[in-house]
Each structure stands twice: as C-alpha cells, then as structure tokens.
Amino acid sequence: MTPNVGGIDRSLRILVGLVLIALAATGTVGWWGWLGALPLLTGLMGWCPPYAMFGISTCKTKG
Template sequence: MTSNVGGIDKIARIVVGAVLILLALTGTIGVWGWIGVLPLATGLFNFCPAWKLLGVNTRKPTR
C-alpha cells in the first residue's frame, strides 16, 4: 500500500470524517453520518483506494 494522500488533503479528510461521525453520534444527521469513517480512515492511513484506481496522488514526491 503506497501512500497517496498528503498535506491539506489528509487534514481535510480527518476533519470531515470526525465531524460526520460526531454528527451521527449526536443524531443530527442520522445513520448516514457514519460514512465519515471512510474519509477518517483514508486520512489516518494516508491511502485512498479510489484514488489509486483513478491515478490521483496528493502526496509530495520524495527525493
């Protein structure tokens, strides 16, 4: 599994995922809020399977 998520993308995924889960826990948006597990996990693991399929990479190249 090669890292393909980096920088602002990683932070955005973690924040959005956490907010969606929090809203689901409080009952504000219902069961659909649990979809926040996906962006949270991809942000924490630095890997997005969908972006791998699409050939997208937001991680800065290593030297």
C-alpha cells in the same frame, strides 16, 4: 500501499470524518453520518483506494 493522500487533503479528510461521526453520534444527522469513518480512515492511513485506481496522488513524496 503507497501513500497517495498528503498534506491538506489528509487533514480535511480527518476533520470531515470526525465531524460526520460526531453529528451521527449526537443524532443531528441520520445513519449516513457514520460514513464519516471512510474519510477518517483514508486520512489516517494516507491511502485512498479510488485515488489508487485512477492514478491520483496529492502526496508530495513517492513512498
């Protein structure tokens, strides 16, 4: 898996994922808040499957 998520994109994914999970854990939002695990995981891994399918990369370096 070649990294295709970089910099600001990666930071935002991690932040949004953590916020959604926290909101779901506190009962502020419904079950869909647990979907925050998806952006969190893609941000932590640095790889996004849809980006790979469409040939998109926000990562400055090619790994």
